[in-house]
Amino acid sequence: MKVSDELLSQHGITESEYRKIVGILKREPTLTELGIFSVMWSEHCSYKSSRVHLRRLPTRGPAVLQGPGENAGIIDIGDGLAVAFKIESHNHPSYIEPFQGAATGVGGILRDIFTMGARPIAAMNSLRFGPPKDVKTKHIVEGVVGGIAFYGNCFGVPTVGGEVVFSNCYTQNPLVNAFALGIFRKDQIFYGRATGVGNPVIYVGAKTGRDGIHGATMASAGFGEDAGAKRPNVQIGDPFMEKLLLEACLEAMHKGLILGIQDMGAAGLTCSGCEMGARAGTGVEMELDHVPQREQNMTAYEIMLSESQERMLLVADKSREKEVFEVFHKWGLDAVTVGRVTADGLLRVRHHGEIVAEIPNKALADEGPVYQRPLMPPASAPGGKFDLYPFLDGCSSLAGVFLEADANPGNQDYNRLLKLAAGSPNLACKQWVWEQYDHMVQSNTMMGPGSDAAVIRVKGTKKALAMTLDGPGYRIARHPREGAKLAVAEACRNIVCSGGRPLAATNCLNFGNPEHPEVMWQFSEVVDGMSEACNTFDTPVTGGNVSFYNETLGEDIYPTPVIGMVGVIEDLSLVTPSSFVDAGDAILLVETAQLLNGRVDLEEEKALQNFVADAIRRRLVKSAHDLSEGGLAVAIAESCFSNFHRKAEGAEVEIPSRNGVCRDLFGDYTSRIILTTTEPRELRRSAENAGLACLDLGKVGGRLLILKYEGHRAVDIAINELETAWRQGLPQLL
Amino acid sequence: MKFGVVIFPGSNCDHDCYYVIESVIGKPVEFIWHQDTSVQGFDAIVLPGGFAYGDYLRTGALARFSPVMSAVGEFAQQGGLVIGICNGFQILCEAGLLPGALLKNVGMKYVCKYLQLRTETAQTPFTNALSKGQLLHIPIGHGEGNYFADAETLKRLEDNGRVVFRYMENPNGSIHDIAGIVNGGRNVLGMMPHPDRSSEAILGSADGKLIFESMVNALVTK
Amino acid sequence: MKATVIVTLKPTVLDPQGMTIQRSVQQLGMANVADIRQGKYFDIDLKDGASKDEVERLAKEVLTNPVIEQYRIVWES
Amino acid sequence: MKATVIVTLKPTVLDPQGMTIQRSVQQLGMANVADIRQGKYFDIDLKDGASKDEVERLAKEVLTNPVIEQYRIVWES
Numbered sequence A: 001m002k003v004s005d006e007l008l009s010q011h012g013i014t015e016s017e018y019r020k021i022v023g024i025l026k027r028e029p030t031l032t033e034l035g036i037f038s039v040m041w042s043e044h045c046s047y048k049s050s051r052v053h054l055r056r057l058p059t060r061g062p063a064v065l066q067g068p069g070e071n072a073g074i075i076d077i078g079d080g081l082a083v084a085f086k087i088e089s090h091n092h093p094s095y096i097e098p099f100q101g102a103a104t105g106v107g108g109i110l111r112d113i114f115t116m117g118a119r120p121i122a123a124m125n126s127l128r129f130g131p132p133k134d135v136k137t138k139h140i141v142e143g144v145v146g147g148i149a150f151y152g153n154c155f156g157v158p159t160v161g162g163e164v165v166f167s168n169c170y171t172q173n174p175l176v177n178a179f180a181l182g183i184f185r186k187d188q189i190f191y192g193r194a195t196g197v198g199n200p201v202i203y204v205g206a207k208t209g210r211d212g213i214h215g216a217t218m219a220s221a222g223f224g225e226d227a228g229a230k231r232p233n234v235q236i237g238d239p240f241m242e243k244l245l246l247e248a249c250l251e252a253m254h255k256g257l258i259l260g261i262q263d264m265g266a267a268g269l270t271c272s273g274c275e276m277g278a279r280a281g282t283g284v285e286m287e288l289d290h291v292p293q294r295e296q297n298m299t300a301y302e303i304m305l306s307e308s309q310e311r312m313l314l315v316a317d318k319s320r321e322k323e324v325f326e327v328f329h330k331w332g333l334d335a336v337t338v339g340r341v342t343a344d345g346l347l348r349v350r351h352h353g354e355i356v357a358e359i360p361n362k363a364l365a366d367e368g369p370v371y372q373r374p375l376m377p378p379a380s381a382p383g384g385k386f387d388l389y390p391f392l393d394g395c396s397s398l399a400g401v402f403l404e405a406d407a408n409p410g411n412q413d414y415n416r417l418l419k420l421a422a423g424s425p426n427l428a429c430k431q432w433v434w435e436q437y438d439h440m441v442q443s444n445t446m447m448g449p450g451s452d453a454a455v456i457r458v459k460g461t462k463k464a465l466a467m468t469l470d471g472p473g474y475r476i477a478r479h480p481r482e483g484a485k486l487a488v489a490e491a492c493r494n495i496v497c498s499g500g501r502p503l504a505a506t507n508c509l510n511f512g513n514p515e516h517p518e519v520m521w522q523f524s525e526v527v528d529g530m531s532e533a534c535n536t537f538d539t540p541v542t543g544g545n546v547s548f549y550n551e552t553l554g555e556d557i558y559p560t561p562v563i564g565m566v567g568v569i570e571d572l573s574l575v576t577p578s579s580f581v582d583a584g585d586a587i588l589l590v591e592t593a594q595l596l597n598g599r600v601d602l603e604e605e606k607a608l609q610n611f612v613a614d615a616i617r618r619r620l621v622k623s624a625h626d627l628s629e630g631g632l633a634v635a636i637a638e639s640c641f642s643n644f645h646r647k648a649e650g651a652e653v654e655i656p657s658r659n660g661v662c663r664d665l666f667g668d669y670t671s672r673i674i675l676t677t678t679e680p681r682e683l684r685r686s687a688e689n690a691g692l693a694c695l696d697l698g699k700v701g702g703r704l705l706i707l708k709y710e711g712h713r714a715v716d717i718a719i720n721e722l723e724t725a726w727r728q729g730l731p732q733l734l
Numbered sequence B: 001m002k003f004g005v006v007i008f009p010g011s012n013c014d015h016d017c018y019y020v021i022e023s024v025i026g027k028p029v030e031f032i033w034h035q036d037t038s039v040q041g042f043d044a045i046v047l048p049g050g051f052a053y054g055d056y057l058r059t060g061a062l063a064r065f066s067p068v069m070s071a072v073g074e075f076a077q078q079g080g081l082v083i084g085i086c087n088g089f090q091i092l093c094e095a096g097l098l099p100g101a102l103l104k105n106v107g108m109k110y111v112c113k114y115l116q117l118r119t120e121t122a123q124t125p126f127t128n129a130l131s132k133g134q135l136l137h138i139p140i141g142h143g144e145g146n147y148f149a150d151a152e153t154l155k156r157l158e159d160n161g162r163v164v165f166r167y168m169e170n171p172n173g174s175i176h177d178i179a180g181i182v183n184g185g186r187n188v189l190g191m192m193p194h195p196d197r198s199s200e201a202i203l204g205s206a207d208g209k210l211i212f213e214s215m216v217n218a219l220v221t222k
Numbered sequence C, D: 001m002k003a004t005v006i007v008t009l010k011p012t013v014l015d016p017q018g019m020t021i022q023r024s025v026q027q028l029g030m031a032n033v034a035d036i037r038q039g040k041y042f043d044i045d046l047k048d049g050a051s052k053d054e055v056e057r058l059a060k061e062v063l064t065n066p067v068i069e070q071y072r073i074v075w076e077s
C-alpha cells in the first residue's frame, strides 16, 4: 500500500511516528494496521503528552490494591471488601451529541468498573457548561443531564453526587466527566489479561456496527469550524443491554469461568485485544468473520476500529467455553469465540481468510510515542477579579453588583445580595439536575446529591463509603499548582465533614491543546500540586483519565482537573450531615490560624481535618459543612435550607469582622468548616489545643436567618424566602 | 411463609426488595426467574422496580410476555398476594392484572425524590398496619408514573375504595393524584412510590416497612 | 413484505409530549402550528410468506396498549 | 391544513428499542418478523395560511435531531 501524507494526517500520525511503525513492522503497514496504530497511539489511548508527568503522582499506599494501569483503581476497605473506582471524560462526544455522548460516557465508566468484577454501586458526574442564558448551552445541559439520567437510571446505579459549573470558557467545550464506583470481595478481582495459550477469546454483548469509528482520534484533536462534520461518529447507548452484560459478566466471574476480561471502550476490539495480550505477554489471534456484525459488508478496518457500545472481550479456560456461552445466552446475549490466545505476542487479525494485521501487542499498548512537550507559563492568567468571589465567574450581570459591593461595603442591601448569590447559577440548588437521576436505587444512599460528600452504606458491614468530586476551575486557571492543591484539600475536607477518612483519589485532567506550551505548563503544574497534596493527605491516586484538546478555534478551556475522592466511614452512626439538625444547637466556625484566599497551607489544612474527624469520632458534632464558594453567608444559608427529611431551620449568627462586610460574608477563604454541637466548650478547647481558631457564631433555630455584623443585622431574612431564591435559581435560567 | 421476587431482564430493584424482606422484616424470600413457568410454593410475589426490557416500546409492555407472568396471573386469580412497585406497577397494568395505564410524567422528565403519600384505605392486605389518612414519607423514582384510566374505570376504583395511595402533591400528573391501586379482589397492589427504598431509618424513612409488614400480617392470619 | 404500524394516543388521552413540543414551537415563533400530537412509528420487515394477520396481531397485541392507544397499519409490498 | 412528520433513525444508527422489540416478538413465536425499527410520528394541525416552508422548518429544526435522525413529511390537505 502506498501511504500518502494525506492518509497519515487523516490518521493523526506524524512522519516520525510513521517511521517508528515501519521500524516495528519492518515493512509498510496495511490500511487496517495503520488504523490500529492511529487509535492506539492517539493521545486518548497512549497518553503520549501526559505520561511523563503522570509518573510523578503518588500511586501507592497501604489501602491501594491496584493503582493506575488497569481499567480502574482498587482500594481495600476492610471486612474482606474492596472498591474499584475511576473517572473518565466524554467531553468531545457530548458536545457533538449531548444526550448520547453523556449517556455513553456513563456506560463506558460503568464497564470499566464491572470488567474488574465489581458491581457498580454509585456514580457521580462533574459537568461544565457555558453560561446558562445561552440557548445552545440550554440545549447541551438538557441533553447531557437527560443522557446521564437515561443511562444510569436504566442500568440501576444510583447517581449520588457531582458538580455543575458554568463559565464562559466551556461554551464551545462542555466537560462531561463520569465517575463510577463498584464493590466486590478483594479475593475476586479480575484483570484484563489474555492468559493461557490456546484459550478462546470470546466476544460478548452488542453487535458491531460502524459506530464511533475514530472516536479516540476525535478526542485527540481540537474542534475547528467543522465540528458538525465529525458527527457520523456518534454512538448510541443501550443501557438495557449493559445491564444484561453486567449481570452475565458477574455471573460468569462468580462461576469461575473467566480468566481475563476487558471492556471495549475507546478503540474497541483493537484496544481490548492488544492490551489484554500485552498485559499477559501473550499474542491474540482473531478471525473477524466471527465477530457479530450489525451492518453489511464491514471492512476489517471498520470492525477493528468500531466503538459500538456494550461489548466485552474475555478469555476463558478452553474446557469451560460452553459454560460461558450458557451464562450469556441465559441473559439473552451474544457470545462468540472470535479467536485464541497465542504464544507469539502478536495481535494477528484475519478477515475473509486473509491476514489483515499482524502487530506486536506490546508495540501497540506499551511502546507508543512519548513526548516531552515544551512548557511555558502563559503571559497572563485570567484577571483576578473574582479571587474572593469565584462563583461570579461566568455570571457577568451579577459580577458588577458584587464587585461594587466589595468596593463600597457600607451602603448595601445584604438581604438582596445574599438572595442573588444563593440563586446564582454556580451556587443555586442543583436539584433540577439531580432530581432527574435515580439517586436511591440499590437502597444504600444515606446522603445523596446536595450534601458535601455522598454517603452510601455498605450492606453486610457497619461501614459507609463517602465520595465526592471537586474541581475549582477558576482557581486553577488563576494558579494551577495552588488550585490543584485546593482541589485535593477540598475533596478531602468534604469526606471528613461527612464523617469519613479519605483513602484514595482518582482524577480527570481536562485541558486544552497539549501542543500549546502554556497548556502543558498548566498540566505539569497541576500534576505537581496534586502530587504534593495527595502526599500530605495520604490519598494516593489510583487512576484517572486525561482529556486534552478541549479547545475550539484555538481557544483553550481553563485547566480543569477534577478530583474524585473516596473515603470510608467506620461506623454508620458517625455519618454526619452538612445541614443543621436541631434548634438550639451551637454553631461554631473552625479555621486555620491564617486566613488564606486562593491557596492552602496543606499542613494547617490537615490539622483542621484531623481535628474535625476526631471531633466526629468523639460524637461531639451534629453537623459539619465546609465553606467554599459563596463564603460564610452562603454556607450557613445552605445548612439552614430544608431537605427531603427535614424542614428548614433558621439561625442567628455573629459574623466575625475582619476584611469588611462584603468579604466577610461572601469571601471564599480557604480551610474553614462550620460545625454544630451541643458541647461548644469542649469543642473549642480541643480546637485550641490543635492550634486552630474556633469561634462561637451563634445558634440554630427560628424562621429567620440573621447575620449580625459589628452589632447590627446585615442580613435579616425569612429562611423560606432565601430558600426559594436558591431553589428557583437554576430552573429559572433553564 | 415465602416471598418471591421476580427478576425480569432489566429489573434493578430486585435486590432491594429481597434485602428488605430478608434483612429488615426477616422473612424467607427467593428470586423467581422471568422464564419460570410456575410460582408454586410462594405465598406473596413482588414485581420489583427497574426497567424491564429497558422500558422499550412502553414501560412494562414487553415484560408482560415473560413466561412467569401467566403463572403470576393464575396466582393472583387464586387470591395470592402480588405487589408491583414502580416498574412492577407498570407491568401489572400492561398485563391487565390492574386497570389503567401509566403515561409519561407531565413534566416529561424522570423524577427522583421523597414525597408525602396519603393512605386511602387500610382495608387491604398491604395496608392493614396503616390507618386511613396516615401519611407516609416515601420516595418516587420514575419517568412514567402518570396514572391514567377512563372515567368509568376511575369511578369503579373510587367507589370501591380501590385507590390505596394518593400523592399529597402530585409529581407526575396522575389522574385523581393516584399513586397506588388494588384489583377488585384486593390482593394485587400496584404503586409507583418505593417502600423498598424507605424501610430503614438510616435511609431517611422506615415508613415503607409498614407495607411489607401488612403483607406479613395478612399471610399470618390467612 | 414491509408494513408500517402507526400507534397514536387515543384522542381522549392527554399527550404531554405533544404539548411540550407545541410549547417550544410557539416559543420559536412558529405561530401557525395549531396542534401537535406525537405517536410512534414502526417499520417492519417481514420474511417471505408472512401473513397480514400476523402483522395485525403484532400491532394489536404488542405494539399498542388499548387502554391509551390506537393503531393503524400501512402496507407496502 | 394538516401534515404528518415521520422521524426515523438514520439507517446506520443503532436502534436498541427496535432490536429489543423484535427479539421479544420472535420469542413470542412471531417468527416472520425479520426486523423492526422504531421512529416517531407527529400529527400536525396548521392554521389557515400556514406555509409548507414552516412545516419543513419545524420538522428540520425542532422535531429531528440531525445527528442521528432523518425525517420525511407527508401532506394532507
Ligand SMILES: Nc1ncnc2c1ncn2[C@@H]1O[C@H](COP(=O)(O)OP(=O)(O)O)[C@@H](O)[C@H]1O
Residues within 6 Å of the ligand: A044, A045, A047, A054, A057, A067, A068, A069, A070, A071, A072, A088, A265, A266, A507, A508, A509, A541, A542, A543, A544, A545, A546
Ligand atoms: N490523570 C491520571 N492520573 C492517574 N492515572 C491516570 C491518569 N490518566 C490516566 N491514568 C491511568 O493511565 C492508564 C491508562 O488508561 P487506559 O486504560 O489506557 O485508558 P482509558 O482511560 O481509556 O481506560 C489507566 O490506568 C489510567 O488510570
Ligand SMILES: [Mg+2]
Residues within 6 Å of the ligand: A070, A071, A112, A265
Ligand atoms: Mg478502559
